[in-house]
Amino acid sequence: MGNNDATDRIEAGIQEFKARKERGLAKLITLVEASPELGNSIFSRIGESLARSECHVIGFTGPPGAGKSTLVNAVTAVLRGGGHRVGIIAVDPTSPFSGGAMLGDRIRMERHYLDAGVFIRSLATRGGVGGLSPATKDVLRLMRAFGFDYLLVETVGVGQTELDVMMAVDTVVVVLVPEAGDSIQTMKAGLMEIGDLFVVNKADRPGSDELRSSLRAMQGLAAKRRPWEPPVIATQADQDIGSDELVNAIDHHAEHLRQTGELEVRRSLREERELLDLVSVHLINRWNALKDRPELAELASQVVSRRIGVDRFLKAIAESA
Amino acid sequence: MGHSRHIRVLVAKPGLDGHDRGAKVIVQALRDAGMEVIYTGLHQTPKQIARVAMQEDVNVVGLSILSGAHEALCQMVMDELRAEGLENMVVVVGGTIPAADVPKLQAIGVKEVFGAGSRFEDIAQSISAHVQ
Numbered sequence: 001m002g003n004n005d006a007t008d009r010i011e012a013g014i015q016e017f018k019a020r021k022e023r024g025l026a027k028l029i030t031l032v033e034a035s036p037e038l039g040n041s042i043f044s045r046i047g048e049s050l051a052r053s054e055c056h057v058i059g060f061t062g063p064p065g066a067g068k069s070t071l072v073n074a075v076t077a078v079l080r081g082g083g084h085r086v087g088i089i090a091v092d093p094t095s096p097f098s099g100g101a102m103l104g105d106r107i108r109m110e111r112h113y114l115d116a117g118v119f120i121r122s123l124a125t126r127g128g129v130g131g132l133s134p135a136t137k138d139v140l141r142l143m144r145a146f147g148f149d150y151l152l153v154e155t156v157g158v159g160q161t162e163l164d165v166m167m168a169v170d171t172v173v174v175v176l177v178p179e180a181g182d183s184i185q186t187m188k189a190g191l192m193e194i195g196d197l198f199v200v201n202k203a204d205r206p207g208s209d210e211l212r213s214s215l216r217a218m219q220g221l222a223a224k225r226r227p228w229e230p231p232v233i234a235t236q237a238d239q240d241i242g243s244d245e246l247v248n249a250i251d252h253h254a255e256h257l258r259q260t261g262e263l264e265v266r267r268s269l270r271e272e273r274e275l276l277d278l279v280s281v282h283l284i285n286r287w288n289a290l291k292d293r294p295e296l297a298e299l300a301s302q303v304v305s306r307r308i309g310v311d312r313f314l315k316a317i318a319e320s321a
Numbered sequence: 322m323g324h325s326r327h328i329r330v331l332v333a334k335p336g337l338d339g340h341d342r343g344a345k346v347i348v349q350a351l352r353d354a355g356m357e358v359i360y361t362g363l364h365q366t367p368k369q370i371a372r373v374a375m376q377e378d379v380n381v382v383g384l385s386i387l388s389g390a391h392e393a394l395c396q397m398v399m400d401e402l403r404a405e406g407l408e409n410m411v412v413v414v415g416g417t418i419p420a421a422d423v424p425k426l427q428a429i430g431v432k433e434v435f436g437a438g439s440r441f442e443d444i445a446q447s448i449s450a451h452v453q
Contacts, residue, residue, distance in 0.1 A: 023406055026378040034327070100352035106373070107362040113369045120376055124357045126327070 010038070014045050017146065022119055025146050029121055032138040036281070039138045046145060055087075055144050056254050057151040059166045062175035067201040067237045068154050069108035071175055074235070074243035075250075076112055079150050086112075087119045087148035091136060091155040091165065094124040101125075105154060119148070137168050137274060164277070166194060168270055170263065171253045173246075175199045176215075178207035192218070196230055196253050199246060203234035228256055283317070290320050328356045328452050331379040333370045334363050335398060338388035347385065347415060347444065354445035367394070371401035374410060380452045386416040392425055399430050411451045415439065 010031060016024025028046075032039035058075075060068045069090065076086050090105035101124035112118040121143075123136060143151055155165050166172050174195035179202075198215050200208055215232045231249050235242030257263040290296050299316050302308045332348050334341060341363055351358045359377050361370065374382050382402070386394055395414060402410050414426060415435040423434045433447050 023375050023378075026376050030329075030378045094357075095352060098353045099355040101357045102348055102352045103357060103359045103377075104348075107360065110362060110369075113361075113372055120373075122357075122359050122377060124327075 014042065017046060020147060025119065028142055029139050032142055033135045055148050055151055057144065057153065057169040058171045058173060058250055059169035060152065060154045060173050060175055061166055064156055066175040066177045068175050069105040070237040071199065071201060071235060072152050072154050073109045073111065074237045074240045075152065075247055076109065076118060077240065078243050078247045080115060080117055084149035085117045085147065087143045087151045089139060089143065089153045090122045092124055093156065094126050096127065136165050140168055167273060170257060170266065171196045171250055173197045173199055175201055176211060177202045178205045178211050196228065197249050198230055198232045199235055200232065201235050201237050204236055208234065227260060286317055290317065296320065328449060329377060329379040330356050330381045330383055330448065331359050331361065331374050331377060332383045332385060333361045333365050334385045335365050335367060335370060335394045336388055336390055337364065338386060339363060340387050344385040350441035351445060367397035367401040370398055371405045371407065374402060374407060375405045381411045381413060381448050384412065384414045386414060391416065391418055392422060395426055395429050395431055413448065
């Protein structure tokens with residue numbers, strides 16, 4: 001693709017985005033995913049839209065097979081019933097072997113394919129430098145700016161990338177199923193700690209009551225008493241059972257965040273994390289581009305053996321052309 | 322530009338055709354060839370296919386058709402893609418397409434037709450070539 005085509009595409013995407021056309025959003029998502037530098041210039045161009053932040057962002061995480069996509073589908077139906085505009089991001093892992101990905105979550109959301117009030121986008125984690133993938137959060141930022149009332153983000157609850165994404169949302173919903181009761185232990189500990197709501201899906205299956213009791217008991221054992229006690233909600237997402245209750249709980253949590261000022265606290269924490277992520281990725285990219293230089297490789301080994309401080313190393317990197 | 326590294330493909334099954342094993346196998350093969358593949362599921366209408374193609378900003382739409390209704394379905398899909406502003410979308414078709422019908426599909430705008438027995442490597446390479 002020639003440079004003129006590329007520039008045209010960016011221009012068209014920005015104009016269409018500002019005109020609130022979905023295909024503009026679609027094009028810009030592709031561009032910010034492709035390159036953080038491009039992301040920077042795009043964000044600076046659409047700047048004024050970013051001020052609009054009444055959008056409530058909900059993350060859905062949990063082990064594979066828990067029914068997250070089906071649950072997102074059911075929740076979307078409830079939100080649409082309330083006349084709200086919904087954006088959905090479904091994240092699936094990139095294969096470390098081939099670099100490709102099967103993005104099949106949206107199959108469960110077919111009922112919303114033609115709804116003008118619902119935008120669905122499938123993303124692959126794309127690995128990312130050092131395990132971090134700023135792209136997903138950039139896409140989230142873009143979608144926040146577009147003007148949805150609710151943004152639903154779905155990822156598989158394993159891996160650093162997904163944990164990172166969950167720390168970028170307002171409300172974290174952890175979705176579990178009765179037969180995967182043991183997975184509470186194997187789930188990344190961080191996810192259980194940042195869960196704001198717990199859902200026991202496929203609640204008609206044996207073990208459902210036990211799982212709900214275990215989850216409630218876990219809340220009771222939590223060392224620090226948080227001001228928000230995460231509710232445990234039973235659902236059968238494929239039958240739209242429990243989704244109204246879940247949406248109520250989500251709205252209730254949103255209200256809690258606003259009233260206690262915790263919304264601002266989380267946003268500051270999120271910005272700080274994002275800053276550190278951006279710095280790390282930048283550094284890693286710089287290092288990868290320079291690591292063959294003998295003088296830098298020598299400095300690197302001195303840093304690792306603690307003979308010199310990181311400051312000197314960073315200075316050398318910054319001064320290298 | 323870097324983004325051509327990640328080729329995004331939509332694999333769609335339009336119409337009443339209920340056989341999806343072929344589509345599922347091609348989804349995996351394209352994934353193994355390094356592509357990001359969105360699969361919509363069975364019984365998609367041309368409108369649904371076009372809207373998904375737009376939202377997912379795919380490079381290629383691959384239609385899996387085993388029902389015999391390929392000419393009509395392809396025409397409808399091309400019309401809906403145009404309505405979504407995607408008139409330059411690369412559309413390829415796989416399935417049980419008689420050789421005599423291939424020129425008709427090409428006349429509608431289909432870039433490649435992969436008959437039964439096409440090799441996955443050939444399909445993946447052909448798709449890559451169309452996207453560069």
